[in-house]
Amino acid sequence: MSHIKKQQESSCCSNENTSLVNGQSRTAVKSTETSTCCSKESDTAVKSTETSTCCSKEEDVDVEEAGTSSCCSKENNKAIQSTETSSCCSNESNAANEEETSETSSCCSNSTSTGERQKTVESSLSRSSGVTVFNVSGMDCPSCAATIEKSLGQQAGFQTVEVHYGTGKLKVEARDEETLQEVPRLVRRLGFEAERESDKKKNTQTYLIEGMDCGSCAKTIEKHLGSQPKVNEVTVNFSTGKMQIDHNTSSEEIIQEVGKSGFTASLETSRKTEGNETKKKPKDTRTTFSGILLALGFIGSFTNLPALLITLLYAASIAIGGYKPARSAFYSIRSRSLDMNVLMASAAIGAALIGEWFEGAMVVWLFALGNTLQNRSIERTRDSIRSLINLAPSEATVKVGNEWVRKPVEDISIQDRILVKPGEKLPLDGEVVSGSSSINQAPITGESLPVDKMEGDTVFAGTINEHGSLEIRVTKLVEDTTIAGIIHLVEEAQEKKAPTQAFVDRFARVYTPIVFSMALLVMVLPPLTGFGSFGEWVYKGLALLVVACPCALVISTPVAIVSAIGNAAKNGVLIKGGTFLEKAGAVQAIAFDKTGTLTEGKPRVSQVFALNGKPDELIRIAHTIEAHSTHPIAKAITDYAREREIGVRDGLNYQAIAGKGAQATVDGVDYFAGNPKLFEELDISVEKIRDQIHSIQGDGGSLVIVGTRTEILGVIGVADTIREITIDSIQALKSTGLKEMVMLTGDNEGTAKKVADSAGVDRYFSDLMPEEKVTAVKKLQAEGKRVAMVGDGINDAPALATADLGIAMGGAGADTAMETADIVLMADNLEKLPYTIKLSRRSLKIIKQNVWFSLITKLAALLLIFPGFLTLWMAVLSDTGAALVVILNSMRLLRQK
Secondary structure, three states: OEEEEEOOOEEOOOOOOOOOOHHHOOEEEEOOOOEEOOOOOOOOEEEEOOOOEEEOOOOOEEEEEOOOOEEEOOOOOEEEEOOOOOOEEEOOOOOOEEEEEOOOEEEEEOOOOOHHHHHHHHHHHHHHOOOEEEEEEOOOOHHHHHHHHHHHHOOOOEEEEEEEOOOOEEEEEEOOHHHHHOHHHHHHHOOOEEEEHHHHHHHEEEEEEEOOOOHHHHHHHHHHHHOOOOEEEEEEEOOOOEEEEEEOOOHHHHHHHHHHOOOEEEEOOOHHHHHHHOOOOOOOOHHHHHHHHHHHHHHHOOOOOOHHHHHHHHHHHHHHHHHHHHHHHHHHHHOOOOOHHHHHHHHHHHHHHOOOHHHHHHHHHHHHHHHHHHHHHHHHHHHHHHHHHOOOOOEEEEEEOOEEEEEEHHHOOOOOEEEEOOOOEOOOOEEEEEOOEEEEOHHHHOOOOOEEEOOOOEEOOOOEEEEOOEEEEEOOOHHHOHHHHHHHHHHHHHHOOOHHHHHHHHHHHHHHHHHHHHHHHHHHHHHHOOOOOHHHHHHHHHHHHHHHOOHHHHHOOHHHHHHHHHHHHHOOEEEOOHHHHHHHHHOOEEEEEHHHHHEEEEEEEEEEEEOOOOHHHHHHHHHHHHOOOOOHHHHHHHHHHHHOOOOOOOEEEEEEEOOOEEEEEEOOEEEEEEOHHHHHHOOOOOHHHHHHHHHHHHOOOEEEEEEEOOOEEEEEEEEEEEOHHHHHHHHHHHHOOOOEEEEEOOOOHHHHHHHHHHHOOOEEEOOOOHHHHHHHHHHHHHOOOOEEEEEOOOOOHHHHHHOOEEEEEOOOOOHHHHHHOOEEEOOOOOOOHHHHHHHHHHHHHHHHHHHHHHHHHHHHHHHHHOOOOOOHHHHHHHHHHHHHHHHHHHHHHHHOO
């Protein structure tokens, strides 16, 4: 059945068996204006501007039109010229095609369809389907994401709408392009901004910026470039040292404009060309020359050298060392921005004007030296992320025909076969097709022990092949690998401001102009009112200008956040932003999903009771029966037997008994393995093993009774076992001072109590449906606790979203977990959770230390200015010194274990 809807005109004609009357055909046509159909064996020539036409088979058709959709059947020479044409033709089968268009449409059937027409149809379908991704800014909590999702979902034309708060992405599937173009307007109406990701990638370039030592530098670049007519949008992130810019000019001009602001920019290149283009950058010797001239002037002041010569030495020192900050200050003022360059340049020029040439030269040199040291230190924190890029090799050995050749990873496609030799790093994600080895996954998951891999197992780029060659089928392109996803999300996380950082930035924006105004008043008001000379108060005002620079305060938080997130990423923990880093440090209780989090998530044999005293023979019979079953409990028994090298006996008549167990015939005897209900139906009493049944059930296990038609041979207990790492992790978490460990499970009371006691958790909630886990989390929150929820990131999504902090386990290879949770443990165990809590708490401690140190230093300097104890160069030293102390203190997070 073909079904066409349109707003203009439609036409459909069928082949041999379709009449003019729609009721007698398989074709339904809906139209708001006219519909036309022509049958077979007629010569048709149509010229139209808003008509849809179809001609049947066995005729020559020539259609020329400006707004026409046309379809003609096989065995004809067709020439179709159209500027706005949609075409759909069916064959003799009952196809269901729906097409909606604002122009014209046509459908006709035939016996077969040509390859060209099929391509047209597929192209049309591909354009009208698929998910489009938008980047959304302005969301500050998951409820914002829910608001957008609900609002767009109610709009006509949207088929699916998903908003992910963690990644700031909106994924929509819409009816047509016109609907997609409405998304930014609809989102803006809700108070947020949305930009199509494909548009952003197409128009935006990324540059690496060097020389920034605080957030005000980033603002200066933004404002300067934002004033350029050929720049559409620019964002500079101090934490990552990157600039995203949408422009209509050349890269050289952008680099030149950034240079005018006093900083160095370079276009971020792909890894493929990165190695070839990397050159040693020339060292900036201006600070050194400035220091030499300053030293010569200072030494000369103790000799008989002319005062003019000494002044010239100081002036030269100021000019050489102050050129870069003075140029940056000029563009900052033009952009109506007050940054540290403006303050320092003002102080140096003011000192020279009042005759304090030594002070001016000392201000410039200390400032330049401080900047150099700060830049080097901050680059070390940024390198913690950049080093992740080098985890995976840039080339791979690929199978081409019957030969193995080296290729750049960018040239390798999905399904290609690559060879990884012992000791090599894996270049791409894939699946092992031959060979076996141990893989060190620490670079991705942080796991301390290698993981055995064999045929069918998944492997990740950046991990290390310990021994044995592996042939791997590539499953992801280089830009889609797990390590690429980690790098992208970590950089995205570093760009998100933590609450403390956002507050400090707002404070600095108000603080700096106020203190600048105060400095001007200090220079003017006291001398005008008769309290001292102009020179004296101008000097104090200049010192106040220097002290006003909030550099140490502004960088107190972002450097710590970058260091912590970078360290975590290298240890297999993905923290989505400073907000979640701070939240992790404030958590008081942790709720754990049981299955797959505290336990292995797969059953294992826990107890074996044989009434004849031969447990191996009992396992052999059970292995024989269960060898043909795929049930998880059957697999647990067969795995147990294989581990102990207990084989099977010759059996016949294998049969599964739905809901009860299985049976097989061995040496003419029918053997059964199943639950008590199976043996009750066989009229066999289970009283002999009643105590064993209670013991297994009391331990939270499932039981498998083994016997014949006349007697019971024994019982096997199967249970989901506690992970080996779980107990140690829970104890380590308790040692950090967390108030409560809670387990959430759908299991019964007995099983829950047994697992809770074994794992060492303080409290448990049993018999929970998935939605009831949300209620349990809310109950903990109602008790006044900040709660973190630990689950797999998919099944526990509602509880993860409800908790103050969502932590997903096993993020390696699980894209959903990486997108949904606030923090992702890349390994599939709790080993890294205590480390994460400790890192977060230490980060909060260091941030507080930085903020208080910065504020106390500023306060002390301000108090020392007016009695005259603080000289101008000492003010500079206190400012740059405080910034360096803050950076070095933050860098301690890079060494957190």
